[in-house]
Amino acid sequence: MPLPFLSKKPKEPQDKKYAIILFELVQDGMQAEEALKTAGYECQAVAPPPEVRLGCDLAVLIDAQQQVGIERVLNDLQIPYVDVVFPKMVDLRRLNVYKEVDFGRWLMVRCGNVKITYEKATLMIVNVSGGAGSDVPNITQNLLGKKLGEAPPPRSFGYTLCAYSADRAYRRCLEIARGSKTSC
Amino acid sequence: MLVLVGTIPTPGLPLIQGRVRYNDALQIGNDLEIPGARLMHCTTAMMAAAAAVCQTLGYDTPYGVTAGCIGDGSGSRLLYKFLTEEAERLGADVLTLHYIVPQSKLIKQAVDSITAWRKRPILIGDAGGMYAVKAAGLSPLFDLFTPDPGELAFLSDADALHPAYVRHFISEVDTTDMPRLIQRAYEHGDAAKILLVKGETDYIVRQGEILTTIAEPNIAAMEAIGGTGDTITGIAAALIYGGYDMVEACQHTALINRIAGQLCDPTPATQIGEIIAHIPQALEQVLQKQAGAVHA
16 A cells, blocks of 8 residues: 555656766766666766766766665666766756668668668678777677677677767667667 | 877787888787778778878888777776877877877876977877867867867867767757857867868868868768778878878868779778778879879
8 A cells, every 4th residue: 555655746847856877987877777777767878067077978867866776776786886966957968869871772870979880681780980989999890790689789898988879879770670760 | 200099999909009001901010910801990090091191102101009998998098108108209290199088187198298298299189089188178289180070069069078978959960060060169169270070071170260171072981981080080190291281181181081982982881991992092193183283
């Protein structure tokens, strides 16, 4: 039976207070976003507040009211995070801006600054371009010549924000190849 | 000396340095050789393109400094340390900073060191090197950046620390409203003295003024080919090292890269090594045409 104090009217969206989880490594931020979404939490990868930036960092925006449960998920999965902060302003600029270019036999998908091109008939990844993180060439090594769905997703081995963009582009390629154009 | 600095995706590779040569394979010093077919978009494509130009025009071969890094920062830290503590002894005339994990503190240390050298080199930034320099607020200290449209949007967005974070509206207009993005980048002090913006149309810009654009030959497939921006950086670095005025070098570079692409009749599945192999031929075409125009 629900407790009385839990049955009050839900707060309006504008009343939500946000918190941002900071990570030392982009890789940890990518894993955290994936894990939290899998666990049913609403969250979004965002830029960390300027005063705590180290380099090309990734942070995850959460509902502050869910902080305890979210930290438990991260701790259970041993995903390290540096801190949870409560900024007055949240930088909500989007990380998943897509562009698609149809070359006939091939399709190129861009997310952020990373582009993945595959052959439509075979789903073979034929090129990875753009991006400038030191792991982008490594991503290329891991994707080139492999089929969508068979190649490892960049989030599983990448480190930087370019890997995050590459992962989003890869997911988009998969969605298109499977006939779905719904957002990631 | 033309010094080229950037990581390559070989885990655990220590700092390697030495003369860069390119024939069928890319050689860096005596310890590292990468077959032409394995060149990919990264430092190796930039170095191979620069070496191809230097060899074709009879310049001293470039000097490469690299280390293995797959994004974990390991090799990048070796390069930052080298730049900060050791690179001055090379006596670089031109220094190109390419793939490297952006680290604000480390790039500040490196650039502080370089700008204090007795002989200040021409500084060129692209890829992670350019990201790091912009994010650290050091862009005006660089002489040339070679961004693509997405990277230009990053330079034009004063608050962005990475191209992945540029404002949504900027990303949507990045290929159609380049002059505004260029203007914003300079307004915020986030551009080098000269920009070679590489895209469907290449823009050559000096201190905010668009000097010229190059749009032909237009090879649509090149956007999909990883490394076509890296070759631009390498060609430009070599021509500038060879004594070309920076703006003129950028004009030639844009054309050489396009013609090298055209010569190999690429598809979106073409690999960058195939284009690099055509750089000497493209270089000769462009410079002969220019010489013809001068003597006409």
